[in-house]
Amino acid sequence: MVVFGCAFGAPAGAAGLVTAIVTDPLTGVALEGYDPVSYFTDPDPVPGSPDYEYRWGGVPWYFASAANRDVFMRNPEIYAPQFGGHCLTSLSRGYLSDGKPRLYAIAGMKLYLFYSVANREAFVQSEESSLRTAERNWPELAKGLTGEEADVAAAVVDEAVAGETSEAAQ
Numbered sequence: 001m002v003v004f005g006c007a008f009g010a011p012a013g014a015a016g017l018v019t020a021i022v023t024d025p026l027t028g029v030a031l032e033g034y035d036p037v038s039y040f041t042d043p044d045p046v047p048g049s050p051d052y053e054y055r056w057g058g059v060p061w062y063f064a065s066a067a068n069r070d071v072f073m074r075n076p077e078i079y080a081p082q083f084g085g086h087c088l089t090s091l092s093r094g095y096l097s098d099g100k101p102r103l104y105a106i107a108g109m110k111l112y113l114f115y116s117v118a119n120r121e122a123f124v125q126s127e128e129s130s131l132r133t134a135e136r137n138w139p140e141l142a143k144g145l146t147g148e149e150a151d152v153a154a155a156v157v158d159e160a161v162a163g164e165t166s167e168a169a170q
Contacts, residue, residue, distance in 0.1 A: 020145040021057045022085035022098045022113070030061045031101045036079040037068040039104065039111050056080070081111045083138055084145075088112040089119035091134035096141050107131070 024032045031045075038046035048062025052069045055061070056076045063069035072079050081099065083091055088105075090097040099113020103120055106112070107127060114120040123130045 020084045020142065021059050021080075023059050028059060030057075030059045031081065031085065033062045034101045035064040035068050036061060036081070036111065037071050038064055039106060040079065040109075041068075045101065045104070057084075078109075079111070081113045083112075083134065084142075085113050086141075087115040087119055088134050089122050089130060090115055091137050091141060092123075092130040093133075094137055094141075096144075 021030055023030050027033065030036075031048075033048050034045040035048040038044075038048075046064045048064050048068075050060075050062060052063035052066055053060050054063065054069050054073055056072075057080070061072065061076075061080075063072065081101075081104075082088070083099075085099045085101070087097045087099045097115040099115060101113060103114040103117060104111060105114070105120060105123060112123070114123065
């Protein structure tokens with residue numbers, strides 16, 4: 001089952017350096033300040049607050065409550081957008097683009113962001129092949145990412161490669 005949404009709020013700023021975790025270019029905050037846990041617990045993503053900040057992957061993340069922050073702290077990989085918030089459809093097509101926090105889908109209990117509504121719709125039409133191709137392209141594309149967050153991308157790439165290796169062995 002795929003759950004997807006489109007929430008509108010403040011306009012996104014201009015793109016900056018291509019980093020492992022997509023951040024707001026003006027504030028440096030992940031998910032433009034939206035609470036990553038809220039994508040899974042609320043009908044629409046909820047803006048977080050600097051009062052409930054947690055730094056993970058070299059960038060600050062905001063949360064709507066201390067409880068959501070604490071849940072994220074225990075397992076950030078579960079709640080953080082996959083591929084660092086880069087658009088899944090763009091990855092499946094072989095290039096990087098920043099996903100928009102208000103254009104998202106939850107598939108297989110994972111959060112994916114998209115650059116445009118058309119990219120999200122393309123994913124919905126070919127979910128399995130898009131995911132498979134994006135996962136295959138991610139290790140190579142992640143090599144060019146910059147910032148402290150690149151260590152997180154490298155760890156995610158290593159984990160994905162290890163998962164592919166163990167699946168191939170079965």
